[in-house]
Amino acid sequence: MNRLMVWLPLGVFAILVGFFFKGLTLDPTEQPSALIGQPVPAFELPDLNTGQLLSRDMLPKEPFLLNVWASWCITCQVEHPYLTKLSEQMPVVGLNYKDTETAAKNWLQKLGDPYALQIFDPTGRLGLDLGVAGAPETFLVDANGVIQLRIQGEVNDRVFAQKIQPMLETIQ
Amino acid sequence: MIPEIGHFALVLAFGVSICLAVFPLYGYLTNQNGFCATAKPLALLQGFALAVSFGVLMYGFLAHDFSVKYVADNSNLDLPWYFRMSAVWGAHEGSLLLWALILAFWGVAVALFSRGIPDHMSALVLSVMGMISVGFLAFMLFTSNPFVRILPFAPGNGADLNPLLQDPGLIFHPPMLYMGYVGLSVAFAFAMASLISGKLDSTWARWSRPWTTVAWAFLTLGIALGSWWAYYELGWGGWWFWDPVENASLIPWLVATALMHSLAVTEKRGLFRSWTLLLAIAAFSLSLLGTFLVRSGVLTSVHAFANDPERGVFILGFLIVVIGGSLTLYAVRASKVSEPGEFGWISRESFLLFNNLMLTVMAVSVLLGTLYPLLVDAVGGGKVSVGPPFFNAVFVPLTAILVSGMAFGPLAKWRQSDDPKLYRPLIVTLIVSVLVGLVWPSVLDGNYSIGTALGVTLALWLAIATGVDFVKKVGLYGGLGATFARVERGMIGMWLAHFGLAVMIFGVVMVENHTEHRDLRMGVGDTQQLGNYDVRMTDLAVINGPNYVADQATFEIYQGETLYKTVTPQKRRYNASGMVMTEAAIDSGFTRDLYIAMGEPLGEGDWAVRLSVKPFVDWIWAGAFLMGLGGFVSITDKRYRKRIKEEKAEAAVEGATA
Structure with missing residues (x-):
């Protein structure tokens, strides 16, 4: 066989590797959410703990995280300690999504309650308006109540460093 | 603990x-x-x-x-x-x-x-x-x-x-598929061992042939099970979606098929040595690549598993070591491989070369179609998707060309085989196939389809040509019956597999061109016509499963006035995840499947209902099963068992002369 031809497969593979490497830095699940740059949708839902009716105007007036969670969600349990730590740094508003009151309250009692407010959304109405696909999801909302970032899945050190931190720096 | x-x-x-x-x-x-x-x-x-x-x-x-x-x-x-x-x-x-x-x-x-x-x-x-x-x-x-x-x-x-x-399909699908994927590592390891040792004659081909065949058979069954699972579990009634995950299994299968055939040439005639080594490396490398594509989240797919770029980087590094390393070794060593012997323009070698060429082109086009969205995204072209139209346009004609070669190949002899007498039976079978193929679509209801005519002609030609080869070879040993046992098992495996492909092609052609499909609004008491049947919804109920709650409709299927069967499709909501799944009711038959699936509730007790008649759909998986069976039969060949003794004798001789 030709001396040069035998190197061809390796060459083709090398080119593919280049593309794969580039491909890894692209995120296929990154859905350009229609809500980025939009204010949080209007809502009137009770607070899980106090029963007080909450609305959009009562959200914090500084950048905060809106965390969609449920007691049936295992990953929510995994990210919970991290959110608890984060809550010392910035307010975290909970959106208890498609859950029952008792289960949600028990969960908070057992694992601790770092949330500034706890929107109770058993039917998932606000979740629907937010375009939530499942729990957990976390939105970064700025001081004007505009959604800046959407994170599907667990919030952890890496997500904070790569996504939340840079966005916080740009909006502050 | x-x-x-x-x-x-x-x-x-x-x-x-x-x-x-x-x-x-x-x-x-x-x-x-x-x-x-x-x-x-x-x-x-x-x-x-x-x-x-x-x-x-x-x-x-x-x-x-x-x-x-x-x-x-x-x-x-x-x-x-x-x-x-x-x-x-x-x-x-x-x-x-x-x-x-x-x-x-x-x-x-x-x-x-x-x-x-x-x-x-x-x-x-x-x-x-x-x-x-x-x-x-x-x-x-x-x-x-x-x-x-x-x-x-x-x-x-x-x-x-x-x-x-x-789903029961998933109990067996991944283990089967992995047996195939990973089994290709044996052929890969044999190829690498021969490259490392520099002993590049055809002995490695002889050793790795049964391993490759058995891995290929598992891969065939694994892919077929996956397709069957998609058919009745995804609730769309399709059997192949050209999804990246499916393609990731099809590409190694195509290359492994080529490898099986080229190993035959290398073993019997000592030819294509360098090419066979490359195929062995490619088959396993593509299995690994499939794992990378599925596991790293580089491509999106309906089989959305958790993705994590860190894992992606790790697998990519691993791929570079394994594939890059093996291809480098190949490049260094393969230039020294000699290719002794020649073969005529028309010979079994040339037909197998044709087979390899076609299968490689098919594998490369599926690979390109699968990777195209990634390539475009990587050069900043945005998100695109390549759909079934591309794959069908490329894959179908290539299959047709491949299959026409399959009619000739088995009849041809090694070295030189240009005696027209050998192929004379094919003329008759071609005429018969064309006639039957042309008439067949007009027997069916509905519009005459050229695609069906061509597809059926092809399937029939392959089936009959395989039969002709069978009769000729079995005839050589003096007819059917007791002497049948003297035919090589490898031959029997080949016939089974080729015949299986014909069966499968027939099923595909019929399903793709003649599925009758209707989406309807139905409530309790409504009757709709479906093919030769009347389907009546008689009941709606809520059923509690072990970990789900289901809306279940009961349909009675009538053939004329007599009740043929009662089926119960479900719409399940799983308690823990809240996910909704469709459980279609399927009545399988030799010539058709009746497929009834529930869509969405439309209010007032009515449901959107999907009714289909899928002609010969089970032939797709029956064909694939025959192919897999062919693989398993061929590794029971006597020569693989006898070899142990021979090999020892050979080794003894080698030792004596060394």
Whole structure:
């Protein structure tokens, strides 16, 4: 066989590797959410703990995280300690999504309650308006109540460093 | 405590795999038989350790040990025991463990059944398999450990297995598929061993042929099971979607098919040596690439598993080492491969070359179609998707060309085979096939379809040509009956597989062109016509399953006035995840499937209902089953058993002359 031809497969593979490497830095699940740059949708839902009716105007007036969670969600349990730590740094508003009151309250009692407010959304109405696909999801909302970032899945050190931190720096 | 045993066994297997990768290779290079001899015991030990590890994880599922994160994420107190078993490979970490276990299993098989192969050779083969194992086990231990625990607050219940995967089809599909994927590592290891040793004659082809065939057979069955699962579980009634995950299994299958055929040439005639080596490397490399594509999240797919770029980087690094390394070794060594012997323009060699050419082109086009969205995205072209129209436009004509060659190939003789008499029976069979093919669509209801005419002609031609070859060869031995046993099993396997392809093509052509399909609004008491049947919805009920609640409709299917069958499709809502799944009711038959699936509730007790008649759809999987069966039959060939003795005799002669 030709001396040069035998190197061809390796060459083709090398080119593919280049593309794969580039491909890894692209995120296929990154859905350009229609809500980025939009204010949080209007809502009137009770607070899980106090029963007080909450609305959009009562959200914090500084950048905060809106965390969609449920007691049936295992990953929510995994990210919970991290959110608890984060809550010392910035307010975290909970959106208890498609859950029952008792289960949600028990969960908070057992694992601790770092949330500034706890929107109770058993039917998932606000979740629907937010375009939530499942729990957990976390939105970064700025001081004007505009959604800046959407994170599907667990919030952890890496997500904070790569996504939340840079966005916080740009909006502050 | 028990999960730690599994974790420990996994770490042990990792250590053993490092030894397996290093010792025999060192022994070979320094000519120390003692080191070479460690290969077999180490392969067995690795198999044992991984079996323990796998068993422990399965125990975790059966015993509801939710302190293990993987169990908590993929199981539930209400999940039936058989799905708890299959849940072991229902997600990323567990399916990797299954992958590693099967790789170890193939290593054990090589260790046990390679007595006919010189010790230094089997040591090299096991060493190469050990290297692959090191990579996979490191990947598991460092990025995807299934034994990670949630302590001290273990959840009281789990998140449940993805309802899509709660299906009998999924109990068998991944193990079969992995047997195929990973089985290709044996042919790869043999190719690498021959490249390392520089012994580049055709002996390695002889040794690796049965391994390749059996891996190919598993891969065939695995893909067919996956397609069957998609057909009745995804609720769309399709059988192939050209999804990246499906393509990731089809590409190695195409290359493995080419490899099987080219190994035959290399073994029998000593030709295509360099090409066969490349195919062996490519087949396994493409299996690995498929794993990378599916596991790294580089491509999106309906089989959306958890993605993680860190894992992607790890697998990519692993791919670079394995594929890059093997291709470099190939490039260095293969230029020295001699290609003795020649063959005529029309000969069995030339037909097999044609086969290889077509299969390679098919594999490359599927690969390009699969990667195209990634390539475009990488150069900043945005997100695009390549759909079935591309794949069908490319794949269908290529298949047609390939199949027409398949009619001639088996009849041709080695070296030179241009005697027209050999192919005379094909003229008659072609005329018969064309006539039947042209008439066939007009027998069916509805519009005349040229596609059906061509497809049926092709399928029939292949079937009859295979039959002609069968009659000729069996005839050589004096007719059917007692003398049948004298035909090589490899031949029988080939006939089965080729005939299976004809059956499958017929099924595909019929389903794609003649499916009758209607979406309707139906309530209790409504009757609709479906083919020759009347379908009446007689009841709607709510059913409580073990871990789901279902809306269930009852349909009575009438043939004229008589009740033919009662079926109950369901729309299930799984409790833990809230996911909604469609359970279609399928009445399978020899010539057609009746397919009834519930869509959405439309209010007032009415439902959107999907009714289909799918002609000959089961022939697709029956054909694939025949192909797989052909593979299994051919490895029972006498010569693979006899070889052990011959090989020893040969070795003795070699030893004497050396």
